[in-house]
Amino acid sequence: xxxxxxxxxxxxxxxxxxxxxxxxxxxxxxxxxxxxxxxxxxxxxxxxxxxxxxxxxxxxxxxxxxxxxxxxxxxxxxxxxxxxxxxxxxxxxxxxxxxxxxxxxxxxxxxxxxxxxxxxxxxxxxxxxxxxxxxxxxxxxxxxxxxxxxxxxxxxxxxxxxxxxxxxxxxxxxxxxxxxxxxxxxxxxxxxxxxxxxxxxxxxxxxxxxxxxxxxxxxxxxxxxxxxxxxxxxxxxxxxxxxxxxxxxxxxxxxxxxxxxxxxxxxxxxxxxxxxxxxxxxxxxxxxxxxxxxxxxxxxxxxxxxxxxxxxxxxxxxxxxxxxxxxxxxxxxxxxxxxxxxxx
Numbered sequence: 001x002x003x004x005x006x007x008x009x010x011x012x013x014x015x016x017x018x019x020x021x022x023x024x025x026x027x028x029x030x031x032x033x034x035x036x037x038x039x040x041x042x043x044x045x046x047x048x049x050x051x052x053x054x055x056x057x058x059x060x061x062x063x064x065x066x067x068x069x070x071x072x073x074x075x076x077x078x079x080x081x082x083x084x085x086x087x088x089x090x091x092x093x094x095x096x097x098x099x100x101x102x103x104x105x106x107x108x109x110x111x112x113x114x115x116x117x118x119x120x121x122x123x124x125x126x127x128x129x130x131x132x133x134x135x136x137x138x139x140x141x142x143x144x145x146x147x148x149x150x151x152x153x154x155x156x157x158x159x160x161x162x163x164x165x166x167x168x169x170x171x172x173x174x175x176x177x178x179x180x181x182x183x184x185x186x187x188x189x190x191x192x193x194x195x196x197x198x199x200x201x202x203x204x205x206x207x208x209x210x211x212x213x214x215x216x217x218x219x220x221x222x223x224x225x226x227x228x229x230x231x232x233x234x235x236x237x238x239x240x241x242x243x244x245x246x247x248x249x250x251x252x253x254x255x256x257x258x259x260x261x262x263x264x265x266x267x268x269x270x271x272x273x274x275x276x277x278x279x280x281x282x283x284x285x286x287x288x289x290x291x292x293x294x295x296x297x298x299x300x301x302x303x304x305x306x307x308x309x310x311x312x313x314x315x316x317x318x319x320x321x322x323x324x325x326x327x328x329x330x331x332x333x334x335x336x337x338x339x340x341x342x343x344x
Contacts, residue, residue: 045284045301045335051088051319052329058308059321059329060159062108065166067314069134071114072321072329073106080106080116082134085313085331095129107160107169113189117148117158117171124148124174126160128189146191149178157256161211162186164262170199172209180205200241207232208258213265215239220255220269231275234285234296250285250296251275261312268318269298270307279303282310282320282332301332 057076063069070083071094080095080103095103095116105117109128116127128144153175161170169191170183181199185192200217210218217237223230232255236245254272261268267285274283281303288297302320309321316334321327 045299046332047335048302049331049333050328051083051085051331052327055327055329056325057327058306058324059327060105061309061311061319061321061329062106062114062160063311063313063319064108064111066111067317070311070313070319070329071106071108073103073116075104078103080114082131083329084134092134094131101127104156105158105160105171105173107162109162109169109186109189110166113143115160115169115191117160117174119154119156122150122152124151124158124178126171126184126191126194128191130189143189144191146184146194148174148182148194151175151178159209159257161209163211163215164213165215170209170211172206176205181209198239198241200235200237207255208269210258210260210267212236212260213262216245217241218258218260218267220250220252220258232271246294248294248296251278251298252283252285256307257310259310259312259318261316261318263312263314264316266316268301268310268312270310270320270322271298274298274300280305281307281322282318302330304328304330 055074057074060073062071068085070085072081072083079093079097082092082094084090100120102119103116104119106114108114112131114129114131118125118127125145125147127142130141130143148171156173156175158171158173166186168183168185170181172181179196180202182194183199184194200219204221206219206221208220212218216239219235221233230249231253232250233247234250235247238245251274252269252271253274255269257270259268269283269285271283273280279300282301284299284301286297286299288295304322306324307320307322311319313319317331319329319331321329
């Protein structure tokens with residue numbers, strides 16, 4: 001029988017650590033898709049709490065560095081709301097609706113600055129906004145706009161990824177013929193020139209991109225034609241993008257978003273399910289070491305329809321949004337005795 005060892009996938013790049021990881025032996029049965037009234041967290045992994053249940057249209061999420069504020073881009077309303085995570089009933093407009101602009105993605109640079117990817121006609125740009133104090137009725141001021149490129153496509157779903165040190169950010173998911181990934185340095189509240197330098201050279205457009213605890217790239221890629229039926233692949237690449245550290249099947253299908261949490265090193269993915277009938281929703285993607293071979297093992301945490309965004313919060317928590325016509329935001333908290341940070 002194969003000897004199976006598991007832990008957080010961020011540790012897969014540390015081969016010697018993997019060889020000494022504690023055996024887990026836990027299996028998880030995916031939950032059935034819940035109704036709009038409830039959401040099911042599987043097993044002993046996480047408990048859930050609904051933060052928002054009344055937003056229209058799909059959402060994008062980003063959290064402040066302290067984790068006290070959750071910023072929500074409402075794609076239908078074209079504005080950004082701030083939500084106090086201590087009291088989610090406290091909400092305020094951080095960036096109002098943009099005349100002529102169609103914001104598609106957001107990322108938080110620091111506690112007073114956020115960046116929005118905006119489409120205006122066929123021009124795509126990233127705009128930096130200086131935020132008012134939390135709860136302030138004043139709207140954020142735009143302090144910079146950087147052109148990313150042009151494309152006639154209107155159905156793209158870009159994402160913003162911010163490095164752990166907050167010294168660069170990347171924009172992924174831009175439509176062709178624009179690059180698959182663009183990287184911009186961060187200096188204070190200013191962004192540098194978009195560049196493909198230090199970005200992974202990818203053959204396919206990625207399904208989702210995140211960044212690891214040491215600045216390495218984490219990339220979910222669609223299955224290649226010669227690997228039909230295997231689901232999405234996952235790769236860790238060096239911070240420079242030039243060296244592949246890991247490439248493995250995940251068993252997941254249709255990955256739409258991912259996040260690697262700095263505090264725990266755990267990798268989270270929103271996916272449309274798993275090979276063999278796994279449920280659509282939130283998954284934790286664990287590392288596994290089977291007879292000298294590195295693999296991944298997706299663990300279903302909660303099932304829900306049409307996942308749209310996932311973001312890390314302090315203390316091992318994550319927030320997710322789901323829904324297209326009416327959206328819900330849910331915070332997941334590790335249960336006592338649940339998955340902990342890997343012992344490195």
